[in-house]
Amino acid sequence: MAGLEFGLNSFGDVATDGGRVLSDAETLRLMVEEAQLAESVGLDVFSVGEHYREGMVDSATPVLLAAAAQATSTIRLGTSVTVLSTQDPVRLYQQFATVDGLSGGRAQLVLGRASAIESFPLFGYDIADYEDIFEEKLDLFLRLMREDRVTWSGTYRSPLDAVRLHPRMPEGGIPAWIGIGGSPDSVVRAARHGLPLMMAIIGGRPERFAGHAELYLRALAQFGQPELPIAQHSLGFIADTDDEAKNVHWKRWQPVVKQVSEERGFYPPTAERYAEEVDTGALYVGSPETVARKIAGIVRANHLSRFDLKYDVLHLDRQARARSIRLFGEQVAPRVRELLADDADDWRLTGRTPAQIVRGGKAVHA
Amino acid sequence: MNPDHDTHKESIMNDFEGLEFGLDTFGDLPRDDSGEITTYGAAIRATLDEAILADDIGVDAFAVGEHHRPEFAISTPETVLAGIATATERIRLGSGVTVLSSDDPVRVFQRFATVDALSNGRAEVILGRGSFTESFPLFGYDLKDYELLFEEKIDLFSHLLDEKPVTWAGTTRAALHEADVFPKTDSGRLRTWVGVGGTPQSVLRTAQYGFRLMLAIIGGAPARFAPYVDLYRRATEQLGTPALPVGMHSPGFIAATDEEAKELFYPGYKVIRDRIGALRGWPPLQRREFEADVEGGSLYVGSVETVARKMAAAIRTLDVGRFDLIYTAGGAMRASDRMKTVELFGTKVVPMVRDLLAEAPTSAPRAGAAFGL
DSSP states (O other): OTTOEEEEEEOOBOOEETTEEOOHHHHHHHHHHHHHHHHHTTOSEEEEOOOOSTTBOOSSHHHHHHHHHHHOSSSEEEESOEEGGGSOHHHHHHHHHHHHHHTTSOBOEEEEOOSOOTHHHHTTOOGGGHHHHHHHHHHHHHHHHHOSSEEEOOSSSOOEEEEOOSSOOSTTOSOEEEEESSOHHHHHHHHHHTOOEEEEOOSSOGGGGHHHHHHHHHHHHHTTOOOOOEEEEEEEEEOSSHHHHHHHHHHHHHHHHHHHHHHHTOOOOOHHHHHHHHHHSSEEEEOHHHHHHHHHHHHHHTTOSEEEEEOOOTTOBHHHHHHHHHHIIIIIHHHHHHHHHHTGGGGOSSSOOHHHHEETTEETTO | OOOOHHHHHHHHHHHHTOOEEEEEEOOBOOBOTTSOBOOHHHHHHHHHHHHHHHHHTTOSEEEEOOOOSTTBSOSOHHHHHHHHHHHOSSOEEEESOEEGGGSOHHHHHHHHHHHHHHTTSOEEEEEEOOSOOTHHHHTTOOGGGHHHHHHHHHHHHHHHTTOSOEEEOOSSSOOEEEEOOSOOOSSSSOEEEEEESSOHHHHHHHHHHTOEEEEEOOSSOGGGGHHHHHHHHHHHHHHTOOOOOEEEEEEEEEOSSHHHHHHHHHHHHHHHHHHHHHHHTOOOOOHHHHHHHHHHSSOEEESHHHHHHHHHHHHHHHTOSEEEEETTTTSSOBHHHHHHHHHHIIIIIHHHHHHHHHHSOOSSOOTTGGGTO
């Protein structure tokens, strides 16, 4: 199962230290330390999100990744996700070409439409154009990565006339995934563009995304694209025992989900609902053995070749964060590989291994 | 108007301890030892190595420019600065300059606040309109709005520096209503300069917002910029904004002897100068013009002693509190020669300039002393 990859995702949630809330700046520095820790415990990718609200410090993703690049030497560095709709693809290309240069070729991206909408008013976009903006900017970004000189025109950005950007990315660009939250249209779009699929599953039974994965693989075949990796991003927390993990995590998870549920109008968190999410839902919370079994199960069900754990929650203690990262890399990842190796044929939809799909850290299109 | 109230006192005290010296680069693509021009990635990593050395040997500041031309590897200064932040301990990290006119002030603030966090408070923003114009078509701006874009965006940026929710409306960017922008800095305010190439209006605006003034002096005798320094001081006095130090930045290169420095610097400098000159309608550079600018103008090219004497003279003449040397203006130079110039600047030139200024106090007061604090 050497092809299975494990990623660690942060949304820049402000941490605490022995009860004291860290400043935004302290949290940013902590994230660089956590990227180093992720590398030292053998994780494959460290990714940061992009948010524009109090308590989340990840508004300038490439800047943060550049610092992590200098602090690490082998771990790949990505996003989870880049809100392409409200970014300028030209700046994004320049910034990620810079991170790729600084890191010696370790940069990657997950592009998404975002589930949080703060960036639309902040940068002057109309949320009504959500779908069209993403499609147009994706088209431009892919052309900038895949072509040398680009002449382009569209609705949401000024035209480009034979532009060649600097610094250059490697020929073909850097690995770019499409992040989806459940829309089948987004799945088909990823396949049509020949981009690997990152499924963000943050609630409910994760197996319901198996249909999305199968749709993706069928769509790739129909579009004549090569087979590409499928990944899952979910929230979780690992401690030495199931009870410790649940107790520590619930205390921080409950207020956050309560606020989000009020803003977006979904269910308020209850202890019962939380227990259900941990047992059969999309929360990967527990001891290393519990979390490993749960991940191994979903890797099979959802045809995954990569699993990303979002490890931070607002005001989670920095020691608990570090312990969770350590257990994820040192115990969960090897145990998942072991569980899958016990019954290797069962989890692949097709005969191709992810190792053939991803070569040297680059997707095949790169 | 948003004067630097919070950091005013502390900044003045720091500046009293002495002049600051910086090194600036645009991320020019260097050559390796076999003479090949490096890749963009290698050029960025070379810049990083130079910054690490500058930090080691006590240079006060390091700044990287923003350019959108093939000769330069740096189009996103803050991304490079964040890499440098992690690898250094004490050097200040700035842009030289951030082309604010064609950028979004909200994004600029977010990126610099992040660099400031990652560097433990060492970020400084140097805003400018840009002497190159490539960024305007690239980001969809019209050059005819050159003035308006900078005027509006510097206004919004000055509000963002307060780190409180911002309500703002203009014509060059979407309006903001009680927009709170993150991350916040630990100090509560980013140190901000405005890079000025020689328009009195820009000097006045810099004083009005309470920003520091950085003079870009890339040709001719430094003395001709004295009126701008004077204008800035008078304007801050009249407006009651903080009288912050004035800085200057000029190109140069240091080697073992004057001859060696000139021979290493001139060929690449002429290539770049002529390429840019062709766009701006300048005739090709003649060797005698180059020699004249080394002799009495704004090229700080030569041995340690030659460059130190020239810098000390300029610092006295303009009464500045900060001198930045653009050390990569020689274009596609060997990376090893660039590294040598960084080393000589930090270990030899800067101490000699300090000695020269200490041994010959002049009637003109030093920058900090001029404020009567």
